[in-house]
Amino acid sequence: MSAGPAGGAAGGLVGRARARYLAGERAGAPAQGELVMNELKIPVQGMTCGGCAASVERAVGRVPGVQGAKASFEQAQVVVQVGPGVAREALVQAIEAAGYDVPAEGA
Numbered sequence: 001m002s003a004g005p006a007g008g009a010a011g012g013l014v015g016r017a018r019a020r021y022l023a024g025e026r027a028g029a030p031a032q033g034e035l036v037m038n039e040l041k042i043p044v045q046g047m048t049c050g051g052c053a054a055s056v057e058r059a060v061g062r063v064p065g066v067q068g069a070k071a072s073f074e075q076a077q078v079v080v081q082v083g084p085g086v087a088r089e090a091l092v093q094a095i096e097a098a099g100y101d102v103p104a105e106g107a
């Protein structure tokens with residue numbers, strides 16, 4: 001039976017092609033977890049030092065769904081990593097509740 005070995009070789013080829021396809025797919029596109037994560041850049045007024053920036057980070061960090069935050073008082077902004085379904089408005093409210101101002105978008 002010559003079909004046996006031939007079938008086996010074809011199977012191996014398909015297996016390698018599939019492995020390359022999967023590897024390429026993984027390298028070309030971000031992983032699922034990163035894809036659903038979003039980065040929101042929110043301008044913040046009223047931060048005057050690193051302590052203020054830390055307060056803003058803590059404030060947005062308490063909003064459910066927030067994965068991380070990096071605030072900079074020099075740049076007057078906070079960059080927030082959020083999962084799906086986190087509204088910008090919830091972050092703005094948390095920042096304002098902490099005593100800082102977020103200028104209206106497009107103003």
Ligand SMILES: [Cu+2]
Binds near residue numbers: 048049050051053
């Ligand atoms: Cu401060």
